[in-house]
Amino acid sequence: MTTVKDSQGRDNASLVNPSAVGLVAVIIAATDGEPRALTVQVEGQATGRSDGLPAGPLVPEHPTLERGLRAWVERQTHQRLGYVEQLYTFGDRDRQGDESQGLHSLSVAYLALVREVRPGGLAEASWRNWYRYLPWEDFREGRPAALAEIEPKLLAWAGGTGDPKLKRRREDRLSLTFGLCDGTWNEERVLERYELLFEAGLIPEAQGQSGAASPADLPVTGQPMAFDHRRVLATAIGRLRGKIKYRPVVFELMPPTFTLFQLQRTVEALSGTNLHKQNFRRLVAQQGLVEETDGVTSGATGRPARLVRFRREVLLERPAPGFRLRPAKRPT
């Protein structure tokens, strides 16, 4: 029964059950203080066009998953990728868009951070503010309106059970992910929130018809995406929000030189929260993340700001720090 010999994943046994493997890329940029994801138009079977993430099958020519990804992305979007990391492998058989022909279809998702935003690239590829798809995640202007609309529906979902134990459990999850009871919002729990909304039937894709909503009328639960790409995006955002706290990855999104405030705006855009300005710059300074250039901004209103650049050397230094986010009580 436990003949491990031919149960090894890479031996003949696995060849008997081939799977379809795809690659998906969540390509993130931040310009003008807005977080953006690169999207393409996807032609659904009978569902019309809808937004999706750049994706493609894994083909044997690619020696590496990551190489394959880069190839696909450059072909589809003409966007060069810089920083790339593996995000997650999605592979449930009941995944959306999966016809479950007895064949597993998995997608290996990658997260990429880029600087350049080529605005007039191809028509099929366009940068979209990621909060378009997850509007309840943006707390920069205070509690998002979308959240106010979603909240009663969530409470109704939690309450709409006969089983009191299940009800209790749902309420616990609500308070954990959305901080409904206690007012605690953890900006990293993006995926858990998405999945809760999905379970509660508040995500349009969940019903099976994805591209139903026209681009104009965003439902309160945001613009749908093709397949399970919204889930992938949620995963990416959660991961990125966590990562900026302990790794200097934001700089992958910044131009060669920038002001501390631009940097702050970028971090805020990603995390969806506001930070205390003075403390933010103190943190950046004492961590030695940047060095001054002799340039300053000009033209804009207010006192000109000094331009700084990322100190690449920190990547070779000790604990390689990021930002611990410190929310400000009041905006700015």
Next chain:
Amino acid sequence: MTTVKDSQGRDNASLVNPSAVGLVAVIIAATDGEPRALTVQVEGQATGRSDGLPAGPLVPEHPTLERGLRAWVERQTHQRLGYVEQLYTFGDRDRQGDESQGLHSLSVAYLALVREVRPGGLAEASWRNWYRYLPWEDFREGRPAALAEIEPKLLAWAGGTGDPKLKRRREDRLSLTFGLCDGTWNEERVLERYELLFEAGLIPEAQGQSGAASPADLPVTGQPMAFDHRRVLATAIGRLRGKIKYRPVVFELMPPTFTLFQLQRTVEALSGTNLHKQNFRRLVAQQGLVEETDGVTSGATGRPARLVRFRREVLLERPAPGFRLRPAKRPT
């Protein structure tokens, strides 16, 4: 050229290029203050037996990757899995043990944490101290001997290049991962260290003959494992070492009740470093991670310790904290 329509990973295109997908599990337990991984005996093609991780192909019957994993593991090792999280998907074509027949073979690896260690389980499955495979990672008794032996070889590798720029880069990597120059050891960089050793040709598997060393004579670079399983293990350890700092996952490894010192020993076992006892308990206390029971230890020498249990409620509480590791200057 950019007809995204049929370049979607999950459409017909991907069916044209099926891949062999396997599942691998890194199952971790900690007993008697030692970190252990569950291993099985693997029959290599011509390389004899060697240790490997429980693995199996992904078969269509499994609705979920995770379910498939659980099924395989329980079949192979009779070990029930509790906490499970996806670790990484390994898929480079030049992977070890991959015959590259033009077919991609990828392994989706999972990390599992378990409490029970069934000692006399099946003969094929056995718990092994993970430092058996990565002996340079254990700093609990001070700088590990293995590291002292490896160090000159690494320096030689770095120096053995004509290209001075490459040399410089290698030295930078050495100092970053092994902290050779400045004495900074970051216990999370397990994978980077493994990969560096691999590149430097110090990992036996790298040569192609895996099971060459008999279990008795561990090379300084540790006991080899089948396929790329040592890399998978390194990935798991690195991930776990990072995770315990911000998520209360250690408790998945603890029995229902335990002493604070046992808890500390477990954290130390995982991180491979020693902690300051008093500060450790202060941290645990103030984070509210545990609650006292009315039991105490007995029999052992020294003052009896109070038994505590994990407060499951913290999973529903605010930032869900873990341990920030604070290395002690002197042992204990």
Next chain:
DNA sequence: TCACTTATGCTCAAAATGAGCATTGTGCCG
């Protein structure tokens, strides 16, 4: 020059850390 706006410097109290010293129970050994 004034009004406004953003950049920067600095202060201060509170909380979190890092290192140790001191005390308290237990089992063991004359």
Next chain:
DNA sequence: CGGCACAATGCTCATTTTGAGCATAAGTGA
């Protein structure tokens, strides 16, 4: 039974690291 050795616990203290703000500096536009 008194004294030890050995852990478990309690507490102190000097630093750092946070969190919040106040105050000043340096441009732009009217």
